[in-house]
Amino acid sequence: MDNKKTKIIHAAIDVFCEQGIEKAKVSDIVKKAGIAQGTFYIYFSSKLSIMPSIAQVMVEKMLVEIKKNVKETDSFVEQLRTVIDVVFTIAKDYREIFAMIYAGLASTEFLQEWETIYSPYYSWMSKFLGDAKTAGIIRETIDPDQTAVLLIGLIETVAEQTFLYSHGDKNMADIKKKEVLEFAMHGLGIK
Amino acid sequence: MDNKKTKIIHAAIDVFCEQGIEKAKVSDIVKKAGIAQGTFYIYFSSKLSIMPSIAQVMVEKMLVEIKKNVKETDSFVEQLRTVIDVVFTIAKDYREIFAMIYAGLASTEFLQEWETIYSPYYSWMSKFLGDAKTAGIIRETIDPDQTAVLLIGLIETVAEQTFLYSHGDKNMADIKKKEVLEFAMHGLGIK
Amino acid sequence: MDNKKTKIIHAAIDVFCEQGIEKAKVSDIVKKAGIAQGTFYIYFSSKLSIMPSIAQVMVEKMLVEIKKNVKETDSFVEQLRTVIDVVFTIAKDYREIFAMIYAGLASTEFLQEWETIYSPYYSWMSKFLGDAKTAGIIRETIDPDQTAVLLIGLIETVAEQTFLYSHGDKNMADIKKKEVLEFAMHGLGIK
Amino acid sequence: MDNKKTKIIHAAIDVFCEQGIEKAKVSDIVKKAGIAQGTFYIYFSSKLSIMPSIAQVMVEKMLVEIKKNVKETDSFVEQLRTVIDVVFTIAKDYREIFAMIYAGLASTEFLQEWETIYSPYYSWMSKFLGDAKTAGIIRETIDPDQTAVLLIGLIETVAEQTFLYSHGDKNMADIKKKEVLEFAMHGLGIK
DNA sequence: AATGAATGAGGATTCATTCAT
DNA sequence: GATGAATGAATCCTCATTCAT
Numbered sequence: 001m002d003n004k005k006t007k008i009i010h011a012a013i014d015v016f017c018e019q020g021i022e023k024a025k026v027s028d029i030v031k032k033a034g035i036a037q038g039t040f041y042i043y044f045s046s047k048l049s050i051m052p053s054i055a056q057v058m059v060e061k062m063l064v065e066i067k068k069n070v071k072e073t074d075s076f077v078e079q080l081r082t083v084i085d086v087v088f089t090i091a092k093d094y095r096e097i098f099a100m101i102y103a104g105l106a107s108t109e110f111l112q113e114w115e116t117i118y119s120p121y122y123s124w125m126s127k128f129l130g131d132a133k134t135a136g137i138i139r140e141t142i143d144p145d146q147t148a149v150l151l152i153g154l155i156e157t158v159a160e161q162t163f164l165y166s167h168g169d170k171n172m173a174d175i176k177k178k179e180v181l182e183f184a185m186h187g188l189g190i191k
Numbered sequence: 192m193d194n195k196k197t198k199i200i201h202a203a204i205d206v207f208c209e210q211g212i213e214k215a216k217v218s219d220i221v222k223k224a225g226i227a228q229g230t231f232y233i234y235f236s237s238k239l240s241i242m243p244s245i246a247q248v249m250v251e252k253m254l255v256e257i258k259k260n261v262k263e264t265d266s267f268v269e270q271l272r273t274v275i276d277v278v279f280t281i282a283k284d285y286r287e288i289f290a291m292i293y294a295g296l297a298s299t300e301f302l303q304e305w306e307t308i309y310s311p312y313y314s315w316m317s318k319f320l321g322d323a324k325t326a327g328i329i330r331e332t333i334d335p336d337q338t339a340v341l342l343i344g345l346i347e348t349v350a351e352q353t354f355l356y357s358h359g360d361k362n363m364a365d366i367k368k369k370e371v372l373e374f375a376m377h378g379l380g381i382k
Numbered sequence: 383m384d385n386k387k388t389k390i391i392h393a394a395i396d397v398f399c400e401q402g403i404e405k406a407k408v409s410d411i412v413k414k415a416g417i418a419q420g421t422f423y424i425y426f427s428s429k430l431s432i433m434p435s436i437a438q439v440m441v442e443k444m445l446v447e448i449k450k451n452v453k454e455t456d457s458f459v460e461q462l463r464t465v466i467d468v469v470f471t472i473a474k475d476y477r478e479i480f481a482m483i484y485a486g487l488a489s490t491e492f493l494q495e496w497e498t499i500y501s502p503y504y505s506w507m508s509k510f511l512g513d514a515k516t517a518g519i520i521r522e523t524i525d526p527d528q529t530a531v532l533l534i535g536l537i538e539t540v541a542e543q544t545f546l547y548s549h550g551d552k553n554m555a556d557i558k559k560k561e562v563l564e565f566a567m568h569g570l571g572i573k
Numbered sequence: 574m575d576n577k578k579t580k581i582i583h584a585a586i587d588v589f590c591e592q593g594i595e596k597a598k599v600s601d602i603v604k605k606a607g608i609a610q611g612t613f614y615i616y617f618s619s620k621l622s623i624m625p626s627i628a629q630v631m632v633e634k635m636l637v638e639i640k641k642n643v644k645e646t647d648s649f650v651e652q653l654r655t656v657i658d659v660v661f662t663i664a665k666d667y668r669e670i671f672a673m674i675y676a677g678l679a680s681t682e683f684l685q686e687w688e689t690i691y692s693p694y695y696s697w698m699s700k701f702l703g704d705a706k707t708a709g710i711i712r713e714t715i716d717p718d719q720t721a722v723l724l725i726g727l728i729e730t731v732a733e734q735t736f737l738y739s740h741g742d743k744n745m746a747d748i749k750k751k752e753v754l755e756f757a758m759h760g761l762g763i764k
Numbered sequence: 765a766a767t768g769a770a771t772g773a774g775g776a777t778t779c780a781t782t783c784a785t
Numbered sequence: 786g787a788t789g790a791a792t793g794a795a796t797c798c799t800c801a802t803t804c805a806t
Contacts, residue, residue, distance in 0.1 A: 004786090022213075026780060036788040038782075047780065115356060139377070146370045150349055157344035165306060179337045186330065187378035195770090217797065227771045232798065386765090404595075408801060418767040420803080429801065497738060521759070528752045532731055539726035547688060561719045568712065569760035577791090599776065609792045614777070 005043045007033040009053050016054070017096050052113040055101050059121050062090055066124065076137045079128070080184060084155055084177050091159035092173075098160055122148045129188070139189025147188070154187075155180055196234045198224040200244045207245070208287050243304040246292050250312045253281055257315065267328045270319070271375060275346055275368050282350035283364075289351055313339045320379070330380025338379070345378075346371055387425045389415040391435050398436070399478050434495040437483050441503050444472055448506065458519045461510070462566060466537055466559050473541035474555075480542055504530045511570070521571025529570070537562055578616045580606040582626045589627070590669050625686040628674050632694050635663055639697065649710045652701070653757060657728055657750050664732035665746075671733055695721050702761070712762025720761070728753055 011033035015024045026047050030037050044050045065086045070079045091098050125148035132138045162176045202224035206215045217238050221228050235241050256277045261270045282289050316339035323329045349371050357363035393415035397406045408429050412419050426432045447468045452461045473480050507530035514520045544558045584606035588597045599620050603610050617623045638659045643652045664671050698721035705711045735749045 025778090037780095037790090038788055039786080041781065042786070141373065143370065146366070147374065149352065150345070150370060150374055153348035153352060154341070154345045157348045158341055161340065161344060175337070179334065179341060182332065183338065183341055183378040186380050187374040189377050216795090228773090228797090229771055229799080230769080233769070238797075407799090412768095419769090419801095420767055421765080423802070424765070523755065525752065528748070529756065531734065532727070532752060532756055535730035535734060536723070536727045539730045540723055543722065543726060557719070561716065561723060564714065565720065565723055565760040568762050569756040571759050598774090610776090610794090611778080611792055612790080615790070620776070 004033075004035060004039065005053075007035065008040060008043055009050065009057055012050050013054055013057065013094070013097060016100070017094060020096060021100050048110075051100075052110050052117060054097060055114065056117045058090070058094065058097060058101060059117055062086065063121060063124060065090065076132050076135075077181075077185060077190065081177075081181055083125075083128075084159075084180055084184075087152075087155045088159045088162070088173060088177055091156065092163050095160070095163050098156070099164070122152065125152055132188075137190060139191075142188060151184060151188075154184065195224075195226060195230060196244075198226065199231060199234055200241060200248055203241045204245055204248065204285070204288060207291070208285060211287055212291055242291070243308060245288060246305065247308045249281070249285065249288060249292060250308055253277065254312060254315060256281065267323050267326075268372075268376060268381065272368075272372055274316075274319075275350075275371055275375075278343075278346045279350045279353070279364060279368055282347065283354050286351070286354050289347070290355070312343065316343055323379075328381060330382075333379060342375060342379075345375065386415075386417060386421060387435075389417065390422060390425055391432065391439055394432050395436055395439065395476070395479060398482065399476060402478060403482050433482075434499060436479060437496065438499045440472075440476065440479060440483060441499055444468065445503060445506060447472065458514050458517075459563075459567060459572065463559075463563055465507075465510075466541075466562055466566075469534075469537045470541045470544070470555060470559055473538065474545050477542070477545050480538070481546070503534065507534055514570075519572060521573075524570060533566060533570075536566065577606075577608060577612060578626075580608065581613060581616055582623065582630055585623050586627055586630065586667070586670060589673070590667060593669055594673055622683075624673070625683050625690060627670060628687065629690045631663075631667065631670060631674060632690055635659065636694060636697060638663065649705050649708075650754075650758060650763065654750075654754055656698075656701075657732075657753055657757075660725075660728045661732045661735070661746060661750055664729065665736050668733070668736050671729070672737070695725065698725055705761075710763060712764075715761060724757060724761075727757065 008029065012024075012029045015028045015032055019028065026040055027037060030040050033040075044053075066083055069086055070082045072079075074082070122145075126144045129138065129142060129147055129151070130144040133140065133142050133144060158176050158180050162173055199220065202220045203215075206219045206223055209215075210219065215238075217231055218228060221231050224231075235244075257274055260277055261273045263270075265273070313336075317335045320329065320333060320338055320342070321335040324331065324333050324335060349367050353364055353367045390411065394406075394411045397410045397414055400406075401410065408422055409419060412422050415422075426435075448465055451468055452464045454461075456464070504527075508526045511520065511524060511529055511533070512526040515522065515524050515526060540558050540562050544555055581602065584602045585597075588601045588605055592598075592601065597620075599613055600610060603613050606613075617626075639656055642659055643655045645652075647655070695718075699717045702711065702715060702720055702724070703717040706713065706715050706717060731749050731753050735746055
């Protein structure tokens with residue numbers, strides 16, 4: 001892989017987290033990446049064009065963590081609980097990035113790429129739900145593809161709000177996670 | 192009266208919808224509002240400080256529409272369907288604004304105000320769920336306050352994604368609404 | 383006298399001292415004067431047109447102090463010492479204003495008025511020197527009018543520099559005053 | 574090299590002389606310097622931060638002229654007369670700049686730099702007086718360091734006032750120069 | 765005379781992007 | 786590929802001044 005490109009992406013993630021997307025400057029990113037200003041434009045055509053790469057890194061990070069923590073030998077509910085845990089953990093660390101990705105980047109330029117990037121995430125969840133449906137664990141009326149998007153949206157939304165608005169209330173995250181799990185279990189019609 | 196202030200807010204909503212938040216210029220807003228550039232700064236300290244006022248208008252709009260359309264004589268499920276309809280309709284018209292509000296404004300400056308603004312919305316939903324719980328329509332383990340936030344988040348998320356990503360697919364909105372309603376019904380444990 | 387006009391002038395002196403001339407805003411002045419923004423323009427045609435009035439107040443203040451403190455029964459040298467004292471005292475309190483007046487206001491618009499305002503100050507000094515010359519206390523080659531300007535300039539310059547540059551050195555003012563007095567005495571050719 | 578920086582400084586001096594400090598625009602300066610607007614901010618952090626550099630150029634110019642014109646073989650009085658001539662000449666050409674420097678920049682931000690910049694000028698004068706004192710040409714009670722500041726202040730003040738207030742009166746400069754020289758000679762106690 | 769909301773020209777400053785080395 | 790000085794368009798915001806009340 002291109003070492004410099006990776007450096008830029010990670011520097012950008014840091015800077016966006018620290019300063020917010022609007023206030024982040026290309027000059028901050030390159031400073032953090034330890035490269036020259038011009039070098040940025042060898043790898044990315046503009047300041048915004050780095051966004052899909054960031055989203056990709058985040059999605060990969062999410063999938064890696066999910067795959068690492070979700071044990072197939074666990075029960076479905078336990079696995080779902082683990083997924084929720086992972087999403088909350090990442091949402092906590094990358095609040096700003098998350099919000100940004102969530103808002104669809106406030107620009108429709110990269111929508112196509114967006115979906116491509118998200119698809120492995122949705123696919124994993126879709127298969128997860130599909131398997132559970134086949135195994136008769138969740139209700140038969142579940143459409144795995146549709147529900148994957150909906151469920152991820154639900155978990156991410158609550159996770160994001162938890163860390164944006166809760167005033168350092170440590171227990172809040174646990175309460176929210178419990179609520180989401182319970183609602184999701186009923187929503188999926190777990191038997 | 193705050194006639195000028197109201198003009199500015201509505202002009203800002205229009206401009207943000209048309210051009211996106213990033214590209215919107217203060218000069219466009221004041222032109223649309225029919226006032227001088229300097230007048231803007233009598234009422235708002237900066238371009239971003241309008242955001243809470245906009246959010247307030249959106250929340251009010253949402254509540255007005257919900258109260259207008261939700262008929263108490265309807266069944267709970269029918270009322271829920273109506274709420275989903277309203278959210279989808281407004282999300283469609285004010286996609287950009289919605290995304291922005293949703294992203295928590297990409298700045299932590301106004302978070303406090305945010306919650307104040309959203310609280311009537313959450314209160315309504317909480318009472319809606321509380322009444323249903325009292326009437327034995329939804330499961331007893333529901334915490335109306337927690338679930339209000341969660342349910343609003345679920346509906347808004349799916350609504351937003353629907354109009355951001357669906358490629359002009361007219362049916363998609365109906366499919367999504369149906370999915371959300373079904374998932375929510377199960378999640379709430381409607382009997 | 384017009385009460386409002388006086389209020390404006392004194393408010394302006396305060397604001398200029400606190401914020402410097404460049405950063406002083408008309409809005410600060412009127413706030414301090416306790417009047418409306420528009421009222422300022424009833425008494426002064428522009429922000430800068432208040433300058434001559436300020437200079438006048440300063441000159442009057444200077445003359446009042448000099449006349450109050452200089453005792454005709456004192457020796458010439460003692461009287462000169464008192465003048466120096468007064469100038470240093472006022473320079474200390476009104477450093478910014480002094481610098482401003484001194485710089486000729488950085489605008490040639492009010493030069494004519496300037497001279498009119500300063501003339502009683504110069505006149506007093508000229509008479510002071512003329513009397514001393516007649517009494518044979520200072521050298522005969524002194525031209526009282528020319529030397530008045532020169533002497534005032536000398537004292538003011540050193541006073542101003544003393545308070546601009548001396549880093550809170552309490553003794554510096556005394557040393558400078560002594561030096562000025564000595565130089566002036568020799569310059570005037572005191573016998 | 575600092576070719577660009579030098580260009581900016583000299584362009585700024587020109588523009589300040591032509592338009593006055595307040596009315597000078599950065600855009601005028603860069604236009605005259607033949608560079609882009611943004612380039613200005615690579616070398617100077619703001620419009621005012623160029624002032625110390627200008628003062629430095631002026632002080633250097635003054636010293637160069639003094640050293641060029643003051644001949645060591647001349648008598649002390651002749652040398653002093655030459656210094657006065659030089660100061661008057663430069664004050665005439667750079668009236669605005671002079672007034673600005675003199676007013677201590679109307680802002681205390683750069684006072685520290687100010688003294689650093691002026692020190693070679695004061696040093697030269699101090700040595701000039703010290704040598705004269707050693708040679709027994711001026712009175713023994715002279716403190717060269719103190720008197721250097723005082724003498725420069727005297728000459729500059731009168732020079733400045735001469736060109737600010739004299740209404741194109743050609744002879745005035747000569748009269749003033751003569752007066753200053755005579756007063757200074759007595760003040761220094763020339764034997 | 766007094767008010768103070770409204771004005772809008774005006775200019776400083778920023779920062780994404782380029783390009784000669 | 787890498788550099789980073791140079792660019793200059795873009796736009797926010799200020800604040801002296803006006804004028805209807």
